[in-house]
Amino acid sequence: MTDSFPLAAALFALPEARRIAPPRLSDGVASVILDVTGLGAPAREALEAEVRGRLIAVAGVREVRIVQTAEKTERQLIAVGSGKGGVGKSTLSANLAIALKRLGHRTGLVDADIYGPSQPRLMAAEGERPMAHDKQLLPIMTRFGVPMLSMGQLVAPEKALAWRGPMASGALGQLVDARWEHVDTLVVDLPPGTGDVQLSMIQKHRPAGAVVVSTPQDLALIDALRAIDLFNTAGIPILGLVENMAGYVCPHCGEVSDPFGNGGAEAEAARLGIPFLGRVPLDIAIRRASDAGEPPAAGEEKAARPFLDIAEKVAAGLNATRR
Numbered sequence: 472m473t474d475s476f477p478l479a480a481a482l483f484a485l486p487e488a489r490r491i492a493p494p495r496l497s498d499g500v501a502s503v504i505l506d507v508t509g510l511g512a513p514a515r516e517a518l519e520a521e522v523r524g525r526l527i528a529v530a531g532v533r534e535v536r537i538v539q540t541a542e543k544t545e546r547q548l549i550a551v552g553s554g555k556g557g558v559g560k561s562t563l564s565a566n567l568a569i570a571l572k573r574l575g576h577r578t579g580l581v582d583a584d585i586y587g588p589s590q591p592r593l594m595a596a597e598g599e600r601p602m603a604h605d606k607q608l609l610p611i612m613t614r615f616g617v618p619m620l621s622m623g624q625l626v627a628p629e630k631a632l633a634w635r636g637p638m639a640s641g642a643l644g645q646l647v648d649a650r651w652e653h654v655d656t657l658v659v660d661l662p663p664g665t666g667d668v669q670l671s672m673i674q675k676h677r678p679a680g681a682v683v684v685s686t687p688q689d690l691a692l693i694d695a696l697r698a699i700d701l702f703n704t705a706g707i708p709i710l711g712l713v714e715n716m717a718g719y720v721c722p723h724c725g726e727v728s729d730p731f732g733n734g735g736a737e738a739e740a741a742r743l744g745i746p747f748l749g750r751v752p753l754d755i756a757i758r759r760a761s762d763a764g765e766p767p768a769a770g771e772e773k774a775a776r777p778f779l780d781i782a783e784k785v786a787a788g789l790n791a792t793r794r
């Protein structure tokens with residue numbers, strides 16, 4: 472026999488009790504639905520943890536299943552773009568998604584880089600294929616707590632190369648409109664440049680803001696200006712410019728040198744009147760960790776710091792755009 476009364480009693484005194492539907496118990500599994508409408512990500516997680524802790528303590532409960540519902544999850548998209556390839560846009564996207572998650576956001580990651588989808592490797596999810604339900608893709612959960620979908624999971628890269636506009640934009644739609652459930656912030660790693668996928672992203676999915684990644688070289692910066700211009704013209708707020716591979720960290724002595732100069736991106740951001748989000752050093756440790764599917768932002772090493780600082784500024788910028 473199952474008696475749900477002890478469960479209800481365990482939750483009765485919680486200040487947020489009105490958000491909790493009557494719990495049920497069946498075969499030792501307690502299930503409960505929480506209405507999290509209007510709560511921010513940290514408050515939702517705190518409520519879920521509190522409810523879970525109380526229910527698991529009830530005699531006879533061996534498992535707790537919690538479903539959160541909200542009238543509608545306000546999901547905001549952050550587009551991560553760059554003027555040209557190889558500047559570290561994918562590395563930044565993966566680490567930004569993880570850093571935002573560490574700051575309490577319910578973050579998901581879309582790898583929309585049809586020509587070089589690298590998120591499955593960066594997020595240690597190579598070979599995993601997403602399933603679909605009612606024609607909607609189900610993101611795969613990564614070990615960093617950030618669900619993800621990648622173009623690379625939908626199609627072999629050599630096939631994607633032949634895609635024209637409508638196919639690419641259809642695929643982007645499948646990724647963005649997947650079943651993201653309670654994800655409130657979706658980081659979208661765009662292909663480099665200003666092509667069909669970027670246009671489709673801007674026109675159909677209206678990101679809440681854009682982050683543009685550049686290296687310190689003048690040429691990369693000139694390319695970055697084109698990406699900035701595209702978002703500006705479309706009225707997408709520019710959350711800021713990130714300077715990647717800024718300053719070379721010597722793997723032997725740790726000394727930092729600036730083979731491509733210093734401060735160019737920051738000066739350019741100031742000139743354009745857009746925020747400068749920070750610089751990530753050119754560090755062999757970042758490349759090694761990325762190749763091994765261990766994004767630095769997930770760890771406690773020094774290499775996590777720049778990404779956490781950038782994520783804080785991105786989160787603040789998003790808040791400001793909503794005001």
Ligand SMILES: Nc1ncnc2c1ncn2[C@@H]1O[C@H](COP(=O)(O)OP(=O)(O)OP(=O)(O)O)[C@@H](O)[C@H]1O
Nearest residue numbers: 556557558559560561562587752753754757758761
């Ligand atoms: N700060 C850094 N220090 C050292 N290596 C880096 C850094 N940022 C990126 N890399 C390395 O540079 C290479 C390119 O990075 P990444 O794939 O993120 O660039 P991208 O701009 O997304 O390129 P593409 O658009 O061509 O996919 C990768 O091998 C990555 O590990």
